[in-house]
Amino acid sequence: MSDKVMSLDDVVGRLRSGMTIGIGGWGSRRKPMALVRAVLRSEITDLTVVSYGGPDVGLLAAAGRIRRLVTAFVTLDSIPLEPHYRAARQAGGFPVTEIDEAMFMWGLHAAANRLPFLPVRAGIGSDVLRLNPELRTVTSPYEDGEEFVAVPALRMDAAFVHLNRADRLGNACYLGPDPYFDDLFCEAADTAYVCCEALVDTFGDVPPQSLLVSRHSVTGVVETPNGAHFTSCAPDYGRDEAFQQAYASTPWEEFAARFLDGDEKAYQAAVARWQEDAR
Numbered sequence: 001m002s003d004k005v006m007s008l009d010d011v012v013g014r015l016r017s018g019m020t021i022g023i024g025g026w027g028s029r030r031k032p033m034a035l036v037r038a039v040l041r042s043e044i045t046d047l048t049v050v051s052y053g054g055p056d057v058g059l060l061a062a063a064g065r066i067r068r069l070v071t072a073f074v075t076l077d078s079i080p081l082e083p084h085y086r087a088a089r090q091a092g093g094f095p096v097t098e099i100d101e102a103m104f105m106w107g108l109h110a111a112a113n114r115l116p117f118l119p120v121r122a123g124i125g126s127d128v129l130r131l132n133p134e135l136r137t138v139t140s141p142y143e144d145g146e147e148f149v150a151v152p153a154l155r156m157d158a159a160f161v162h163l164n165r166a167d168r169l170g171n172a173c174y175l176g177p178d179p180y181f182d183d184l185f186c187e188a189a190d191t192a193y194v195c196c197e198a199l200v201d202t203f204g205d206v207p208p209q210s211l212l213v214s215r216h217s218v219t220g221v222v223e224t225p226n227g228a229h230f231t232s233c234a235p236d237y238g239r240d241e242a243f244q245q246a247y248a249s250t251p252w253e254e255f256a257a258r259f260l261d262g263d264e265k266a267y268q269a270a271v272a273r274w275q276e277d278a279r
Helices: 008-013 033-040 055-062 083-090 101-112 182-188 241-249 252-259 264-278
Strands: 020-023 047-053 066-074 096-098 117-120 136-139 147-152 156-166 189-199 211-213 220-223
Touching: 008 033, 008 220, 020 182, 033 055, 033 156, 033 189, 033 264, 047 055, 055 066, 055 083, 066 101, 101 117, 101 147, 101 182, 156 182, 156 211, 182 189, 182 211, 241 264, 252 264
Parallel strands: 020 047, 020 156, 047 066, 066 096, 156 189, 189 220
Antiparallel strands: 117 147, 136 147
């Protein structure tokens, strides 16, 4: 066992342009936004992004860092369609593989189990196959002879997730209502980086089922208080709806200049000033 604590800059220093990056969370919920912001401060670009998308995709799209996107949706939850993603999609900024949520999940399962694909019923009879002609079907070798979609494994070079608590070895737990698929992202990637609200020595009376991510699938741990902002990280904090609305309605250049022109500490300070001004 070893201490896996890193800084945001340590993690970004291990990344390279052209990588396939998986980003955990769901929509505008428990996204590893501090790591996304750290990527934006770097020169890393030409990324294939795999995500149940939210503002992580929007930020990277607006900054021109995405080469290709694999997703089931890109939403801010209370704002149905992420505006920067919408603008990039309308402009044809990058190719998108948009698949059913269940297909996406089984693609993660396939990658986590080091399988080339998994057969699923989701997608049969829908436009998913028409819109993604690279997808293939397979026929059951048994008597039923049923046809399935062969969902390819969503293998990634690196995965980012944000959990409520983690220890220095890479074990991490969620305290909110939903684990999303953060464990699968970590297991499906060659390297995985866990951001957390707080580092802990022990998990105390946390229910065992909340211990979502195990150290065997984690490369590094970064303590990033409020690091999921402006997405939610229940029960530590909810989504910052007012700030999210400002993000969605502010021109990208203006938003980036005010909130992203500096390190994570500068971002948190800029948000605090904005909140004070908004009162």
